[in-house]
Amino acid sequence: MSEPIHVVVMGVSGSGKTTVAGILQDRWGWEFAEADEFHPQANIDKMHAGIPLTDEDRAPWLKLIREWMTSQEKAGKSTIVTCSALKKGYRDVLREGGAPVVFMHLDGDHSLLASRLAARTDHFMPPSLLDSQFATLEDLTADELGAVVDIAGTPAEIASQIEVKIKELTHDSARTSAVEPAEATANVGLYGLGVMGSALARNIASRGFKTAVLNIDPQQTDRFMEAYGSQGEFVPAKSAAEFVASLERPRKILVMVTAGAPVDSVLAELSPHLESGDIVVDMGNSNFRDTRRREVAMRQRGLYFVGTGTSGGEEGALTGPALMIGGADAAYEQLRPIFEAIAARAEDGATCAVHVGPDGAGHLTKTLHNGIEYADMEVIAEIYHLLHGAFGRSNAEIADLFEAWNDTELRSYLLEISAAILRYTSDGEDFIEKVSDRAGHKGTGAWSSMIGIELGVDVGMLVNSLLARFASASKTRDAWPALEVAPYPADAFGVSDESLREALLLAKLVAYTQGLGVIRAASDSFEWGIDLAGVCRGWRAGCIIRGAMLDDFANVLDGGADPASILLSSADLVEQYLPSLRRVVAAASLAGAPSVALGSALNYLESVRADRLPTALIQAQRDYFGAHGFERVDMEGKGFHGPWHD
Numbered sequence: 001m002s003e004p005i006h007v008v009v010m011g012v013s014g015s016g017k018t019t020v021a022g023i024l025q026d027r028w029g030w031e032f033a034e035a036d037e038f039h040p041q042a043n044i045d046k047m048h049a050g051i052p053l054t055d056e057d058r059a060p061w062l063k064l065i066r067e068w069m070t071s072q073e074k075a076g077k078s079t080i081v082t083c084s085a086l087k088k089g090y091r092d093v094l095r096e097g098g099a100p101v102v103f104m105h106l107d108g109d110h111s112l113l114a115s116r117l118a119a120r121t122d123h124f125m126p127p128s129l130l131d132s133q134f135a136t137l138e139d140l141t142a143d144e145l146g147a148v149v150d151i152a153g154t155p156a157e158i159a160s161q162i163e164v165k166i167k168e169l170t171h172d173s174a175r176t177s178a179v180e181p182a183e184a185t186a187n188v189g190l191y192g193l194g195v196m197g198s199a200l201a202r203n204i205a206s207r208g209f210k211t212a213v214l215n216i217d218p219q220q221t222d223r224f225m226e227a228y229g230s231q232g233e234f235v236p237a238k239s240a241a242e243f244v245a246s247l248e249r250p251r252k253i254l255v256m257v258t259a260g261a262p263v264d265s266v267l268a269e270l271s272p273h274l275e276s277g278d279i280v281v282d283m284g285n286s287n288f289r290d291t292r293r294r295e296v297a298m299r300q301r302g303l304y305f306v307g308t309g310t311s312g313g314e315e316g317a318l319t320g321p322a323l324m325i326g327g328a329d330a331a332y333e334q335l336r337p338i339f340e341a342i343a344a345r346a347e348d349g350a351t352c353a354v355h356v357g358p359d360g361a362g363h364l365t366k367t368l369h370n371g372i373e374y375a376d377m378e379v380i381a382e383i384y385h386l387l388h389g390a391f392g393r394s395n396a397e398i399a400d401l402f403e404a405w406n407d408t409e410l411r412s413y414l415l416e417i418s419a420a421i422l423r424y425t426s427d428g429e430d431f432i433e434k435v436s437d438r439a440g441h442k443g444t445g446a447w448s449s450m451i452g453i454e455l456g457v458d459v460g461m462l463v464n465s466l467l468a469r470f471a472s473a474s475k476t477r478d479a480w481p482a483l484e485v486a487p488y489p490a491d492a493f494g495v496s497d498e499s500l501r502e503a504l505l506l507a508k509l510v511a512y513t514q515g516l517g518v519i520r521a522a523s524d525s526f527e528w529g530i531d532l533a534g535v536c537r538g539w540r541a542g543c544i545i546r547g548a549m550l551d552d553f554a555n556v557l558d559g560g561a562d563p564a565s566i567l568l569s570s571a572d573l574v575e576q577y578l579p580s581l582r583r584v585v586a587a588a589s590l591a592g593a594p595s596v597a598l599g600s601a602l603n604y605l606e607s608v609r610a611d612r613l614p615t616a617l618i619q620a621q622r623d624y625f626g627a628h629g630f631e632r633v634d635m636e637g638k639g640f641h642g643p644w645h646d
């Protein structure tokens, strides 16, 4: 254990010192105190009344803080203290002990501080006192141990800057770690021990890799070690510095945290400790544009950033996920042995860890995997709803039917779990009846539609499957008197079980054509060179949309064929099954059951097969009111105008 040291995080009210100190405490596990808690009641009363404190008022307060620091120091403990510490004389009091006291002054734009303070409702310091704080503030002098840290970044970034500065000031990297730095023997690190991260860490360690683990809340690391520590070789770390120090070079760090700002915080926390050539992999459901931004920023620092889509839920993460990897070849080659060891394998033994392309290619592919997932789930659910609500079939009968379909070319994980779900009972009732129909969504479904629209790809099924979730939880629906789906005889429109199966099959062909169409368009736009056949082969096991049809799709797409060939190569089947899809959608409409995704699939097929579409009139309308011009069917060329205004 290092000798005790005190870190005083100082700054005026609104500088964020408490939040930053809290993060440091989480990382280092040191004793922590807020200086404000040591104020005698008389001082608190004065501050409440808006009266600035005098030096005399502050003397007993500073003494109490220093006494606390000394008591911790005597017990061999380091501390973090948050304190306004405005004058050098005050800091001198806090320095009156044996152990070094480092002052980290959080400073920045004064108008930003004032606006932060004005927004506060939970603090006894009225904003008017900020001016007096600035007036009293004395900057750190050259003979004081300390540094100024800008408050512009996120709290995690500021905390990381503090870690680096303390290392520089004390020339001791062990200071900011609660324990001695570990030897660099871990093969890989896993940051983020939530449900998915824990499962991944266990999977990696179970394949013989020594795995360092770190979590923002160190207590979760303790819980993880208690539950699973004996299942493999783990190196638990309490701080980013310790975590990174435990990894062999080049370091390979997998990050499994919530997409969005948490990923940036983790990168800010890790980066100061990393060295050129180290690799950070974001395994979460990140937006590919964020991944591209992060990849550039990391590359400029000589680091590799690899955006990897991970599919398969908790079970997949534990036993074998599908991985859609986006990053530089050199980084992938380093990661390959780990990824191939932990990923699922298709029946032919091929790995489902697929390096699909550079930077954002992996996360874009995962996003479209999820877009297809939404569509696949929605069509199964619509068929279930029609069978149950309109045709009066029991849950067990529908489970039988889905199981039977699962023995055909429709075999898929989602169909299999749908059948399984329908068999669960509780208190003598089918459990599905207890599940609320208000559907959730976390982002990837919306992104898959948005990028498709942006790139001009028809993603009707993906969009509608997302909108079906929106409708299920809409305010309009809340306000509407509930209506049951009207019982409707299945045979009134000749809706046989087989026609439902055929409708499902066609809808799946459309969903994959659209989803893969977006991947192709993005790949062309960003020059990623994604091999769609390889993507489909990687989806054959481990992921949520795994199923028998993926082998066929891969074969069709081999050699770089356009995703439209999924439908075109099945043109005969489409003609054969289309009457079934029409009947199913018509029956659903007559029964009053939504067929948002099935109807969308049908409309897509009707449109792409049509000899002539309503859009001829659209073109004429556009030209009529805006002289936008059109092409003619009877002449070559563009930019024709109608006789409207002659």
Ligand code: 6PG
Pocket: 285, 310, 311, 312, 313, 370, 373, 440, 441, 442, 443, 444, 445, 543, 544
């Ligand atoms: C997977 C899943 C997984 C995720 C999605 C979708 O491939 O393992 O796609 O990444 O569960 O949760 O989430 P929402 O339905 O909540 O958007």
